[in-house]
Amino acid sequence: MIDLHGQAGLPYINRGVYTGSCEGMRYRMRKKEEEDKKVLEAVIYPEPFCFEKTAEDQKEAHEFPFTDEGFRQAIAWMNEQYETQKERWTAAKNASWV
Template identity: 35%
Template sequence: MEYLKKTEFTGCHQGMRYRLEQTTDPEDPEGGKKLLVTVWPEPFNFLKTPEEKKQRAMFSFDEDGVVDAVGWMNDRLFENKKLWDEAPSRWDTYQM
């Protein structure tokens, strides 16, 4: 949690890239901290991947939120297995 208070955490697994970062919930009038998780297919990084290829979810910014986020990412990994498996073969399909 201390790491996420300072910067985002990124990584990849089996063709799925992910990013966890601290944010605020725009619907929360008190501006409480939240954990924003984004996943997208390889091959490009977060900034170079088109928004329509990204999936996002928001969780509580605590240990339970991290556990829930990992569960959500695992669900995306298995539900979209074909997308992640085919990701490296699509280098030339992205328009920049």
């Protein structure tokens, strides 16, 4: 389960990109600005590669309001995706990438 309490928050994401992983699922959160509006983009993708080296068709993105509530929603969404796609993440974690 992803729990970022005390580790990251909007002030951190406002200055950069936050990445992490959870049992085969990697994730990335960043601020996006669209037409005078800030949104929080959360992206999930399987191990083993970093965001830049992972194929686009392996990534799933969702946008949330750039607010504390949106941050909580993003974490809840990532946890939900982890649970509903657990087989995908387990396969990625257990794959041999030699």
